[in-house]
Amino acid sequence: NPPRGSLPRRGREPSPLPRARAMDAPPAKRAKSVLEELRKEGLRDGEAVLHELPAFARDLLAQVRERFAFDTLEEADAAFAETCTQESVEEARECARVRELIRFMRAELDGACRRFTTLEAWLKLKTPKVEDGNNFGVDVQRQFLSVVQDYRNYAYKELCALKNHSWNRAVVSESMERTVTEELSECRKRLDADGTPPMADEHCGGASSSGQGVVTESTRMVRQNTNRAPHVTLYRRYFKDLEVEFYFKLRHTARNLALYYMNAYDMFEKNWEKVLCPRGQSMSGLMY
Structure with missing residues (x-):
């Protein structure tokens, strides 16, 4: 029996696994x-993308000047008025110029999403361990990361929105169709037993003496595209305005991407010490 006033002994509890031994286990290794x-791959790819941002901006602006030839609304109106003819509107033909610009912008926006995503991963790998102390540099780094994420989200949103132009054209084309009701009378005759046609009136509305004359009447709904209605001119003008508006929207998006490339690198250049070394660690082995 334990001495009087002493606490009862408990079974020996296992000592907690030391931290070093836990991280040295084969799965952890x-x-x-x-x-x-x-980490090495992400840091290498991120640094490569980061220092290519100014070149991406320069090349994209050169492409914008080459592909978007119309600077004013009047020039674009005149050019698209020639392509938005009555036949093209009735058949909902795509404008070759706009289609080529869509292909160009889809490739640019997809590339921007990949670049900003790579840069985002690089910044997250540069984030220091969470601890108390000087966090001013960490806040600067976090702000830069937020800007990069905003640019990535913008590129993805614009990439997904490219399909809306085709949808808008399809809606306008569908609204040009009108519903026409046609009454059709169909007469079918069956021969009598002796091989002679039954007696009926000239409109096939009567019945034969044997009751074998058959008259069926059907109604069908026909949707047809009308090209003689007065509103076709208005639809043609609306189609042209859709093309002009989308043309300038694509140009605006391309210029925004170039601006975001420049802004991202400019922000890094002005705060590179805090981005690379948020807590002022040793600067040896860094890019600068």
């Missing part, structure tokens, strides 16, 4: 090895 490979 394998995970650390894979993570280190991914």
Whole structure:
């Protein structure tokens, strides 16, 4: 029996696994090895994309000047009025110029999404361990990351919105169709038993003496595209305005991408110490 007034003994509790031993276990070592490979790859790709941003902006602006030839609304109106003919509106033909610009912008927006996503991963790998102390540099780094994420979201949103132009054209084309009701009378005759046609009136409305004459009447709904209605001129003008508006929207989006490339690198250049070393670690081995 334990001495009087002493606490009863408990079974020996297992000591907690030391932190070093837990991180030195084989699964942890394998995970650390894979993570280190991914970290090196992410840092390498991120730095490569970061320093190419000014070149991306320059090349994109050159493409904008080459592909978007119309600077004023009057020039675009005159050019698209020639392509938005009555036949093209009735058949909902796509404008070749706009279609080519859509292909160009789809490739540019997809590339922007990939670049900003790579840059976002690079910044997250540069984030220091969470701890107390000087967090001013961490806040600057976080602000830069937020800007990069906003640019990435903008590029993705504009990429998804490219399909809306085709939808708008389809809606206008469908609204040009009108519903026409046609009354059709169909007469079918069956021969009598002796091979002679039954007696009926000239309109097939009567019945034969044997009651075998058959008259059927059907009604069908026909949707047809009318090209003689007065509102076709208004639809043609609306089609032209859709093309002009979308043309300038694509140009605005391309210029925005070039501006975002420049802004992202300019922000990094002005705050590179805080972005690379948020807490003022040793500057050896860095890019600058």
